[in-house]
Amino acid sequence: MRRKAVLLGLLLGIGLSQMGPFRARFEAALHSGGHEFAQVMLAQDKGQALCSQYRDKLPPDLIPGFLAEQKALIKYPANGKLMGDWRNGEKVFTDPKRGNCYACHAGVPEEVAYGTMGPSLTAYGQRGTAEPVVRYTYEKIYNAWAFVPCSLMYRGGVHGLFTPEETADLVAFLLDPESPINRR
Amino acid sequence: MSPRVWWKVAALFLLALALAQGEVDPREEAKRQKQLLLETAGILPTELIVEQGKELFNRKGPSGKTMAECDFGLGKGVLEGAAARLPRYFLDTGKVEDLDGRILTCMTRVQGFRPDQIRRQEVVAVAFYIASFSTGKPIQVRLLFPQERELYTLGEKLFYARSGARDIGCATCHVTYVGRRAGVLPYADVLGRDKSWTHWPAYRYSNDQIWTMQDRIRACYGNIGHPQPNLYSLPILALELFMAYQNNGAVVEEWPAFVR
Numbered sequence: 001m002r003r004k005a006v007l008l009g010l011l012l013g014i015g016l017s018q019m020g021p022f023r024a025r026f027e028a029a030l031h032s033g034g035h036e037f038a039q040v041m042l043a044q045d046k047g048q049a050l051c052s053q054y055r056d057k058l059p060p061d062l063i064p065g066f067l068a069e070q071k072a073l074i075k076y077p078a079n080g081k082l083m084g085d086w087r088n089g090e091k092v093f094t095d096p097k098r099g100n101c102y103a104c105h106a107g108v109p110e111e112v113a114y115g116t117m118g119p120s121l122t123a124y125g126q127r128g129t130a131e132p133v134v135r136y137t138y139e140k141i142y143n144a145w146a147f148v149p150c151s152l153m154y155r156g157g158v159h160g161l162f163t164p165e166e167t168a169d170l171v172a173f174l175l176d177p178e179s180p181i182n183r184r
Numbered sequence: 185m186s187p188r189v190w191w192k193v194a195a196l197f198l199l200a201l202a203l204a205q206g207e208v209d210p211r212e213e214a215k216r217q218k219q220l221l222l223e224t225a226g227i228l229p230t231e232l233i234v235e236q237g238k239e240l241f242n243r244k245g246p247s248g249k250t251m252a253e254c255d256f257g258l259g260k261g262v263l264e265g266a267a268a269r270l271p272r273y274f275l276d277t278g279k280v281e282d283l284d285g286r287i288l289t290c291m292t293r294v295q296g297f298r299p300d301q302i303r304r305q306e307v308v309a310v311a312f313y314i315a316s317f318s319t320g321k322p323i324q325v326r327l328l329f330p331q332e333r334e335l336y337t338l339g340e341k342l343f344y345a346r347s348g349a350r351d352i353g354c355a356t357c358h359v360t361y362v363g364r365r366a367g368v369l370p371y372a373d374v375l376g377r378d379k380s381w382t383h384w385p386a387y388r389y390s391n392d393q394i395w396t397m398q399d400r401i402r403a404c405y406g407n408i409g410h411p412q413p414n415l416y417s418l419p420i421l422a423l424e425l426f427m428a429y430q431n432n433g434a435v436v437e438e439w440p441a442f443v444r
Contacts, residue, residue, distance in 0.1 A: 033420070041342075
């Protein structure tokens with residue numbers, strides 16, 4: 001409860017000194033939008049609350065701690081393999097309910113319906129499959145905020161939009177030389 | 185210049201032309217579609233809805249009164265420029281109300297309808313009708329009453345809030361990524377150049393929908409996989425007040441608008 005109150009204070013940017021009727025009215029206002037709507041708003045985690053409060057531009061002194069906390073949220077597949085099956089990776093990549101990656105990124109060259117919010121991922125595999133590349137790709141997909149605080153790219157792994165195993169499949173879709181994203 | 189250089193210049197010119205055509209200005213495209221529709225049908229969907237709204241406006245409710253008995257902010261029955269000054273605080277209800285909400289108040293408190301008798305499509309049609317009296321008027325929204333200021337603060341917080349499983353909020357796309365796109369259209373500069381508050385209520389020709397800003401905000405949340413705030417609820421009203429205030433002074437080009 002105390003934790004929730006702290007986060008709400010951050011969301012509304014009114015600090016802890018002004019709890020009471022003022023905050024209660026804000027909370028009631030959110031609830032008038034519906035139970036589900038209010039729940040999602042009130043369930044902001046610390047990262048979301050900080051990005052909201054500072055409008056995506058964190059003060060420099062908060063960044064190291066922010067990155068460390070986000071890094072700690074990353075989970076890995078039980079078998080330890082960070083590169084899985086690219087075929088399943090393509091399904092997760094395309095699925096609007098899971099990766100939904102085409103909303104922002106170009107991928108397979110034949111796919112023309114893609115957004116331009118993020119960089120093109122076509123031929124991403126030219127980076128090779130050395131361990132640091134695989135690890136960076138895995139962690140970036142699982143939790144983008146562990147590298148760029150408050151970036152647009154959502155933390156699909158953290159929110160359970162895809163599992164650690166599916167994250168490894170996404171890595172394979174990007175890095176496997178056999179993946180259509182790397183076909184010439 | 186040698187023929188080779190001329191050839192290069194011509195090729196560059198053609199390339200520029202092709203690129204320009206690939207990125208059509210959505211507003212120009214909407215104008216073109218509107219003209220096409222007008223030529224083929226002879227009347228615009230917006231005009232039909234305004235006409236329907238006019239009939240509903242002049243229809244007597246259970247109390248025997250029409251909506252001309254209602255005050256939309258500038259006095260009983262005054263519609264000229266009224267919508268451009270909403271949302272605002274109303275003394276008779278003790279609430280901040282937008283156009284949708286004020287129509288609801290009018291139909292229940294003045295006309296005597298029960299809330300369950302009121303159909304959303306009727307509210308939208310009346311909103312189209314009333315908004316049509318604000319074409320050419322500047323947006324003039326004030327933060328005079330504490331209720332208005334408090335709601336504005338909530339709206340601002342919601343606009344910049346990042347939440348939900350997609351870690352997104354309004355500002356993520358409509359401030360930070362203006363001009364980029366996730367779907368077909370580039371993201372509008374809602375608070376800045378595009379003055380998006382003045383684009384609604386509108387007819388969307390691509391989906392054949394008639395929407396007020398309430399519907400537009402709900403669709404935004406839906407698009408980012410977020411639970412949608414209820415119609416007529418305070419989060420929607422708060423966002424509207426914030427956007428309207430940010431667009432103060434912007435002149436309404438046409439209400440109801442015609443958009444993609």
